[in-house]
Each structure stands twice: as C-alpha cells, then as structure tokens.
Amino acid sequence: MMPEWNSSKSLKRLVAACATALMLLCAPERAVAKTTVTVAVTETIVGVNPYADSVSLMNAVWCQIYGCMVRYVDENQNYTSDLFESWKVEDPLTWVFKIKPGLKRSNGESVVPDDVVHSINRMKTDPQSKQAHRVSYVAEVQVRDPHTVVLKTTEPLATLLEYLKSVIITSKAQWDAHGKDADRDFAYGVGPYKLKRLAIDNYVSIEKVPGHPLLSPDNPDEIVFRIMKEPEQRVTALFNGEVQIAQFIPPQLVSRVEQNAGTKLGWTDSIEVMFLAMSPLAPPFDKKEVRQAVAYAIDRDAIIKSILQGQASRLDGPVGPGQIAYTPDLEPKYPYDRERARALLKQAGYPDGVAVDFYATVGRYTSDKQLCEAIAAMLQKAGFKVNLKTPEWGTLWSNVQKGGVPFYYMGRGTVVDPSVMLAQYFETNNTPRVGYSNPEVDALLKQERQTFDFSARLKILQKAMSKITEEAPGHFLWRHKMAYGLAKSIDFQPLPGSEVWGWKIKLKPGRS
Amino acid sequence: MSGYITRRLLGMIPVLMLIALFVFLLIHAAPGDPAAILISDEASKADIEAARQRWGLDQPLFMQFLHFMVSAVQLDFGESFKYGEPVASLIAQRMPASLELALYATLFGTCVALPLGVWAASRPNSWIDTLASTAGFVGISMPHFWLAIVLILIFSGYFHLLPSSGRAALRFSDEPITGFLTIDALIRGNWAAAKDAFAHILMPAFVLSLNMVGIVMRVTRSSMMEVLQEDYIMTARAKGVAESIVLWRHGFRNALVTVITVVGLEFGTLLSGSIILETVFAWPGIGSLLLQGIGARDYPLITGVVMVYTTLFILVNLLVDVLYAATDPRIRLSA
Numbered sequence A: 001m002m003p004e005w006n007s008s009k010s011l012k013r014l015v016a017a018c019a020t021a022l023m024l025l026c027a028p029e030r031a032v033a034k035t036t037v038t039v040a041v042t043e044t045i046v047g048v049n050p051y052a053d054s055v056s057l058m059n060a061v062w063c064q065i066y067g068c069m070v071r072y073v074d075e076n077q078n079y080t081s082d083l084f085e086s087w088k089v090e091d092p093l094t095w096v097f098k099i100k101p102g103l104k105r106s107n108g109e110s111v112v113p114d115d116v117v118h119s120i121n122r123m124k125t126d127p128q129s130k131q132a133h134r135v136s137y138v139a140e141v142q143v144r145d146p147h148t149v150v151l152k153t154t155e156p157l158a159t160l161l162e163y164l165k166s167v168i169i170t171s172k173a174q175w176d177a178h179g180k181d182a183d184r185d186f187a188y189g190v191g192p193y194k195l196k197r198l199a200i201d202n203y204v205s206i207e208k209v210p211g212h213p214l215l216s217p218d219n220p221d222e223i224v225f226r227i228m229k230e231p232e233q234r235v236t237a238l239f240n241g242e243v244q245i246a247q248f249i250p251p252q253l254v255s256r257v258e259q260n261a262g263t264k265l266g267w268t269d270s271i272e273v274m275f276l277a278m279s280p281l282a283p284p285f286d287k288k289e290v291r292q293a294v295a296y297a298i299d300r301d302a303i304i305k306s307i308l309q310g311q312a313s314r315l316d317g318p319v320g321p322g323q324i325a326y327t328p329d330l331e332p333k334y335p336y337d338r339e340r341a342r343a344l345l346k347q348a349g350y351p352d353g354v355a356v357d358f359y360a361t362v363g364r365y366t367s368d369k370q371l372c373e374a375i376a377a378m379l380q381k382a383g384f385k386v387n388l389k390t391p392e393w394g395t396l397w398s399n400v401q402k403g404g405v406p407f408y409y410m411g412r413g414t415v416v417d418p419s420v421m422l423a424q425y426f427e428t429n430n431t432p433r434v435g436y437s438n439p440e441v442d443a444l445l446k447q448e449r450q451t452f453d454f455s456a457r458l459k460i461l462q463k464a465m466s467k468i469t470e471e472a473p474g475h476f477l478w479r480h481k482m483a484y485g486l487a488k489s490i491d492f493q494p495l496p497g498s499e500v501w502g503w504k505i506k507l508k509p510g511r512s
Numbered sequence B: 001m002s003g004y005i006t007r008r009l010l011g012m013i014p015v016l017m018l019i020a021l022f023v024f025l026l027i028h029a030a031p032g033d034p035a036a037i038l039i040s041d042e043a044s045k046a047d048i049e050a051a052r053q054r055w056g057l058d059q060p061l062f063m064q065f066l067h068f069m070v071s072a073v074q075l076d077f078g079e080s081f082k083y084g085e086p087v088a089s090l091i092a093q094r095m096p097a098s099l100e101l102a103l104y105a106t107l108f109g110t111c112v113a114l115p116l117g118v119w120a121a122s123r124p125n126s127w128i129d130t131l132a133s134t135a136g137f138v139g140i141s142m143p144h145f146w147l148a149i150v151l152i153l154i155f156s157g158y159f160h161l162l163p164s165s166g167r168a169a170l171r172f173s174d175e176p177i178t179g180f181l182t183i184d185a186l187i188r189g190n191w192a193a194a195k196d197a198f199a200h201i202l203m204p205a206f207v208l209s210l211n212m213v214g215i216v217m218r219v220t221r222s223s224m225m226e227v228l229q230e231d232y233i234m235t236a237r238a239k240g241v242a243e244s245i246v247l248w249r250h251g252f253r254n255a256l257v258t259v260i261t262v263v264g265l266e267f268g269t270l271l272s273g274s275i276i277l278e279t280v281f282a283w284p285g286i287g288s289l290l291l292q293g294i295g296a297r298d299y300p301l302i303t304g305v306v307m308v309y310t311t312l313f314i315l316v317n318l319l320v321d322v323l324y325a326a327t328d329p330r331i332r333l334s335a
Helices: A008-026 A056-066 A113-125 A160-164 A172-178 A181-185 A231-239 A251-259 A288-297 A300-306 A338-347 A368-381 A393-402 A419-426 A439-449 A454-471 B002-029 B034-038 B045-054 B061-072 B087-122 B127-141 B144-158 B181-188 B191-227 B231-238 B243-273 B275-280 B286-296 B299-327
Strands: A036-041 A084-091 A094-099 A138-145 A148-153 A193-199 A203-208 A222-227 A245-249 A263-269 A273-278 A312-314 A354-359 A384-389 A407-412 A474-487
Touching (some): A036 A231, A056 A193, A113 A138, A113 A148, A231 A251, A231 B144, A300 A474, A368 A407, A393 A407, A439 A454, B002 B299, B087 B127, B087 B191, B087 B243, B087 B299, B144 B191, B144 B275, B181 B191, B191 B275
Parallel strands (some): A354 A407
Antiparallel strands (some): A084 A094, A138 A148, A312 A474
16 A cells, blocks of 8 residues: 655645735735826837837827927817928928927927938938838928928928828937937937837837926826737726726727726727728729629628627718818718619629629728628628638738739728828829729829819819729728727827827826 | 767757758748838838848848858847847847746746646545646646636736736836846845736746646656656665655656656747747737737748747757756766
8 A cells, every 4th residue: 555645734835825925916016106107009119210110109109209290289180390380382392391499309409400301311211211101202301591491392292291290300419429329318309208218019108308388297207108919908907907098999898998997988080991992903893883883782881880889980982070071972972782782793794793802801900800701791692702811911911012902901090181092092003002093083183282272172182082982993981989998097088090199198186 | 968068059050050941931931021011001112122122032032041041150130120120139138038937937837747746646546646637637728828818807807916918017127137027126125026027927927837737747647656666665665764755855856857858848848839928918028029020021030039949949958958867877978
C-alpha cells in the first residue's frame, strides 16, 4: 500500500496565501489630485513624427499640440486657425495668410513664416510622411514679410482650405537644431496641450499648457489616448473607470452603456459615407440599368432599423445633412422597389438574373459583415446571384486601390466637403478604385474646384452629385450614428470627424 | 560543455537563414500591397508608387531578400514601413512586456502544475488524481481568448477588481530599469506601482499559463509515477524516510529531467502563443506588434519579429539542454 502523504496542511497554507495576495491586489487605489481623462480609441499611433500618421484622431492630437493651419470651429464647418488671423485669395492661384501677431509656442519661441515653409516641405519630402497628398496642390510657399505667408497653387483651387485643415505647423528652428529628436523632445507648439509621453501603438499622453486662452479650469490637466481596438475592451474599461471616454460603441453594446449606472452615451452623426461601389469596367456593371437595379433592390430603411438598431441615417446621394452641398431635393432617389430592380435587370438583358461577386469588409466598419450579408440577401431576392466574398481588409484595400474589385462595400471618412471624395472615386483617372469615367462629371468636378463663389460652387457640386447618383457607379447607403461611451463625471459632445479636442472635455465639479 | 554550447550557437545560423527565407517568401506571396494599405486613403497612385520605391518594393524579390540578409547579419532588420522606426528598436521596446508575461505565466504554471502532478502521482486513481487530470484537460482544451474575455467581464466589468487591459496605469510610468514593470517597481520601492503592475499582469498570465498547467501537470504525473516504481524509492521508504522527502528529494529530482524539457519548450510556445492574448488584453508586447505588422504587410517588421521568436526558441532549447545536463549527472553533453 502506498504510504499517505498528508498534504492538507500545505494545501490550506497555499490557499490562504493566494487569497491574501488576491485581496491585496484588488484593494482600491486612492484617486490622484491631477485631473486626467483617458480616451479609449481605435486608431493607430505611429510615433512622434506628426506627419507620419494619416488618421483624423492623431491629426487632432498633433493639432492641439502644434497648431493646424486651419480647422473647423463648429458644426457649420466654418474655419478657424490656431496660427493665422486672416487669409484671402489674392488671385485664383495665390492665397495669402497672415500670422497672428505676437504668437508664441509653449517654449516662448515666435511662430514665423519659415515654419510654414518648413512644415509644408516636410509633409512633401519626409520619408515617413503619409500626408504629402494634402499639399499636392501647393506649388510653392513664399515668405512675403515677417508675418505673411503666400501659397501658390498648381491650379485654381477653391477647396484649398479643405486640404490645409490637416496641416500641422512645426518649428523650423527646432528641426534645424535637433533633427528628428525635435519631434520627441522639443515638440513645442501653439496648441493648448503639449506632448507628455508617447508609446508607439499603445498610448499618447498630452498635458495642459498653463494659461492657454482656449482652456478653462474644468478642462482636464492631462488627456491620455489609449488604443483599445476591441469594442468589448473599451466598454469594460469604461465600466471599470479605466477610461472616461470610449469611442465607437457598436449598436449591440449601446444599451449596456446606457443602462450602466456610472456611464452615459454621447451621439454624433458620422461624416463617413458608406456606399456600394460598382465598376463600369466589369460586366454586368458596365450597364447602368444593372447598377440602378442594385440601388432599387436594397431596403436601406429596413437594414438601418433592424441591424443598425436605428443608429444610422439614410443617404439619398453622396452627402447628408450637415455636409457641404447637401440638398434634400437631390434626384434621383432610389426608394426600395424590388420589382423595379427586376425590371431593370430584364431591360439590361438579364431576365433570369445575373451572377455577381460582392466583396464585403469584415471588422472594418460598424456591423459590416452583417450588413453585407443582409444586402446580399436582398440582392438575391431581386434576381442577382450573389457570391459574397469576405477578404481580409489589407487584401481587399490593396485590390481596390489597383482597380481590381468590381463590386464592394466601402466607407469614405471625414467627408465634410465632398469635393475630394467625389474626385477620388468618380473623376476619370484620379484613382482606379471604381473605374468610372464621364466627361460631363469630370468637367463639373473640375469646375466646382475652381469656383471661388461658394453659392455657385454648391450648385455645380449638386449637379455633379445628381449625375453621379443617376449613373450609379456608387450607391450611397447611410451614415452611421456614432455612439461614444462617457463617464457621467464628464461632459463631452462627440464630433462628426472623431476628433477629441481637450477644450471640449468638461469635468463636472467634484470629480477628481 | 563550452564546446557543445558553441557548436549549438553556430548551428543557429543556418536555421535562422532558412527561417528568414521561408518567412520572406511567405509574406511576399500573401496578397496585399503595403504601400496601398499604409499610405493614406486620399493618396494618389503616384504617392503609392513613391512609397513602393522608398521601401524598395520595386526591386526584384531576390534583391530585396539579399538586402535584408546583409542587414540582418549586422542585426539591422530595417525600418518598419508602418512606424518608420528601426525594427530592432521597436522589438527592444516591446520585448520586455512579452518576456515578463511569459515568465509570470511560466512561474504560475509550474507552481501549480508541479505540485499538482506530484500530488496526483502520489495518489494514483484517487479523486485527487481524477481532479488534477480533469483540470489539466480543461487547461489544454479551453479556448484562451474566450476565457480571457470572460475573466475580463467578471473581474473588471462586473466586480471592478482588476484592470481590464494594458500593462500599468500611466501615472506609474517611469524610465525602465529591467523593463519588467513588476521588478522595476520593487527595485524602486514603489509599492503602489508594484501592486498596479501585478494587478495588470495577473489575468493575462493566468490565462496564458493554463495550457502549460495542463501539459506540465500530465508530464510530471507520468514521470513521477515511473520514478516512484524504482527500487531506490522502495528502499527509502523501507528506511523510514518521511514521505515528503521521498516524493520531493528522491522522486521529483529524478523526474525533473523530463519536466525541465517540457517547461522549456512550453516557455518558447508561451512567447509566440501570446499574440491573441496580447490583443485581448491590449498588452503591448511583440505579439500584438506582429499582428499589426501582418495586417499592414509590414515586411521588415514581420520578418524581424519572427526571427527574434526563432532565436529565442533556439536559445531556450539550448538552455534546456544545459539544464538537462546540470540536473542529471549521468548526462554528458559530449562532442
């Protein structure tokens, strides 16, 4: 018989030790005096080079450190500037910007026109820059006097400010003195916050510049942007008090945030346009009737109601309310009409239906896989034989960029002024993403870019949008309503462009 | 011994070269263009082409591989397409996080699995043995990402006992000493920071250790049962030696050789197997870095991380063999 080993005493001691350790670990921390707001975000943080990121969140972070040439000041898309007191169009190829007198960076250094020259050149030539396209229309930057910068454009461009709103102005003097180290150790700007710490693809922390005119005492002393890609992760961190703002709560988690005692929701209409792209270069989408049949076959209202739980607004054209050139009178509209879709297919020479490959994104946009499955089912009922493909994002996007995808679901973000988006997707030879070509549309898009009279430009844009909608190389679906999870201790109204400005975060009295 | 170690280290070189070639060919065969993925949505064809030239992607494949290997032998894995930083620097920044997680998972795994295995072996076919075996199977079979999410929901979401993600609260971020936040905090005597770091690592290390607990427990049990049949065990008992000494000094010491091998191999597996868990827990290790690199088709980053994993795995195996010889004097690591 095997002798007994009495291990019950040892076991009891072990269990007691583990329980004690667990209790010590779980004891709550005392709150610190400085006010910190942590924001759970999904975007990437590439590094300290402000020109190496191409996402709107990080652009906003650098903007509130260094200052941007221009940015939107309110929901009506009026522009303001951290650096310039005024600007004017001297002639169709010349823009003149006046620097605010006495403007200084957080280290006391004056902002000079050479900083603008340096920054735009760096955007074009820095090997890490992913923002060169934003200044592609800028042919030359000149210093006219110690307070005036002149931008010469390659062609008349009424929408120049739309490009310049992302241009970060860094210090030439710091760059000349320190090179690349300037971005990490000498990141002085005119913004209300300064860089405290950054860990690549992990977090970035910014802290208040004392006495900045944009800030008030109820704005947080420090803001930390932490990457949390999974929505459950963001919601759990919000409930646990680890973050106070959680971006992009998906529809299925909205009610949890709403019902939680310590949290609330903030809503905004996204300015990301969700659409279906159909390449006229690839049969059967070379026939307009087939493209229009797709548009009529999809019941967008039903999808918004059921899958998106009402958290989206239907688009009847490339833009919606709040976006430039929106009009509710844009024609044609595509109400859900399955029979009409069938009739159009028959008219196009497909009385028995037609097979199509439909490329869906997965995990890129809100509920994208479920939405595309619903779209595919609706198309099936209208006579399409849909082969639903779900490639990984990198593969799909590469192929879209090369022009190899005939029919796909896509979002185009940060659309306040649709000029850039429309040119990218629907102007001949701009990009091969759709492969659409129409000389009338090309002429209209070129004309609107060069029309400096805003009202006249709007009319031309609306004409172009109407033509594009009628021809349907893209069928515009919806804009999501973006839900942010917020701790009840703060006030913050999310913005359509997903920027998080520190001066818009208000801490309620009594919160430490 | 030193000759053996030198030969093993030299033997690493052709292995690393083969792995590098294999990974290089595999990632280039995968669909997707890094320039198209990484340059902004608003970029033109010309911008994309300029990026491809800048990154050398317009060169023939063998030229790209040659350039990579020439740099790699100088421990220069190139610059990440996505982050614009030297890959070696990125790996160095993130490696301590992965190592710390793997070490704590190994520590936890062995502290649970070894006594459990010995206990089960000392009472074969008892309820203890059945319980331990069941626990082992559950540890091996449980999908870790699912368990991680459930634990986060329970301990962070509902009971607010532990942090849900990350490595430490930012208020405790200081310049690293060892790079292991738990140890750095203890060295500094910052008990709040140490507690915070331990609280952050507890759940991910526990989940990561489960597979190891199952495997090591099973191996320990079977190894111990074999050893406990030996004559010297019977002799020790006949001499009246205390059972705990029989089990641990005589039995376990002789069963340790097999266990060391398995623990060593499992440590290597933990390092590379933490990729998904690092994403679930937002743990800033090289696993999540690799995942980002794969999504972005960041060729230098992918190749660099895989080479580092391979090197670590080889070194761990070498260490296991050396410990093997140190544990069992009968074993000689000969020419």
